Amino acid sequence: MSRLNIASSRLVAWVLLTIAGCGTLLAQENAPMVRLSRLVIDATQLEAYRAFLTEEVNESVRLEPGVRTLYAVSEKQRPTHFTILEIYADKAAYEAHIKSAHFLKYKAGTQDMVTSLELIDTVPLVPDMKIK
Amino acid sequence: MSRLNIASSRLVAWVLLTIAGCGTLLAQENAPMVRLSRLVIDATQLEAYRAFLTEEVNESVRLEPGVRTLYAVSEKQRPTHFTILEIYADKAAYEAHIKSAHFLKYKAGTQDMVTSLELIDTVPLVPDMKIK
Numbered sequence: 001m002s003r004l005n006i007a008s009s010r011l012v013a014w015v016l017l018t019i020a021g022c023g024t025l026l027a028q029e030n031a032p033m034v035r036l037s038r039l040v041i042d043a044t045q046l047e048a049y050r051a052f053l054t055e056e057v058n059e060s061v062r063l064e065p066g067v068r069t070l071y072a073v074s075e076k077q078r079p080t081h082f083t084i085l086e087i088y089a090d091k092a093a094y095e096a097h098i099k100s101a102h103f104l105k106y107k108a109g110t111q112d113m114v115t116s117l118e119l120i121d122t123v124p125l126v127p128d129m130k131i132k
Numbered sequence: 133m134s135r136l137n138i139a140s141s142r143l144v145a146w147v148l149l150t151i152a153g154c155g156t157l158l159a160q161e162n163a164p165m166v167r168l169s170r171l172v173i174d175a176t177q178l179e180a181y182r183a184f185l186t187e188e189v190n191e192s193v194r195l196e197p198g199v200r201t202l203y204a205v206s207e208k209q210r211p212t213h214f215t216i217l218e219i220y221a222d223k224a225a226y227e228a229h230i231k232s233a234h235f236l237k238y239k240a241g242t243q244d245m246v247t248s249l250e251l252i253d254t255v256p257l258v259p260d261m262k263i264k
Contacts (some may be wrong), residue, residue: 121208
C-alpha cells in the first residue's frame with residue numbers, strides 16, 4: 001500500500017470513529033434518565049418532610065412534561081428511609097427540573113431534614129414499562 | 133353508674149373496637165401492595181439473568197391485571213445490582229402472581245444466579261402516581 005493510501009485509510013477511520021463517538025454522545029443526551037434517590041430523614045421532622053416531598057413530586061409531574069415520574073416510597077420497617085424512582089425524558093428535562101420553582105422550594109425547605117442522600121444512576125430493564 | 137351500665141358500656145366499646153379492627157384488616161387486604169426488591173446477581177450469569185427477568189416482568193404486566201408494574205433497574209456503576217419497584221393491586225393479586233407459570237419459570241431458572249435478595253415492604257407517598 002502506498003503512503004498516500006495509508007494516510008487516506010487513517011483519515012477515513014478517524015472520520016468514522018468521530019461520527020460514531022458524536023452519535024453515542026447525542027444518544028446519551030437524548031436518552032431517558034432513570035435514577036434512584038435514597039434518602040434518610042430526621043425522625044423528628046418526618047411529617048414536615050413528607051408534606052414538602054408530596055407537594056414537590058405532584059407539582060413536578062403536573063407542570064413538567066419531561067418529568068415522567070417521581071415515584072416515592074418509605075419503608076414500612078424504617079419510615080425515615082425513602083427511595084424515589086425518578087424518570088426524566090432526557091438530560092435537558094432533568095436540568096430544567098432542578099431549576100424549577102417547586103424543586104428549589106423543596107430543596108431549601110428540606111435541607112435540614114435530610115440526613116443522608118444517595119443518588120444512583122441506573123439503566124431501566126424495560127424502558128417503556130408503565131404503571132397500570 | 134350501675135354495674136349493668138358499666139358492663140353495657142364495656143360491651144359497646146368491645147364491639148366498636150372489634151369492628152374497627154376488622155375494618156383495618158380488610159383495608160390492608162384490599163390496599164395496593166408496594167414493594168422494593170433489591171437483588172445482587174452472579175456477574176458470570178448476568179446476561180442470562182437479564183433475559184429471564186425481562187421475560188418475567190413483561191409477561192406479568194401483560195397477563196395479570198393485578199400486577200400494576202414491575203419496574204426494574206440496574207445500577208450503572210454496579211450492573212450486577214438490581215432494584216425492582218413492584219406494585220400489586222392488592223394482596224390477592226400478589227398471591228396469584230407468585231403462583232403464575234411465568235413467575236415460577238423465572239424463579240426456577242434464576243435460583244443459582246441470585247446471590248442476594250432483599251424484599252422491602254413500603255408505603256407509597258402518592259398512591260396514584262403514574263409513569264407518563
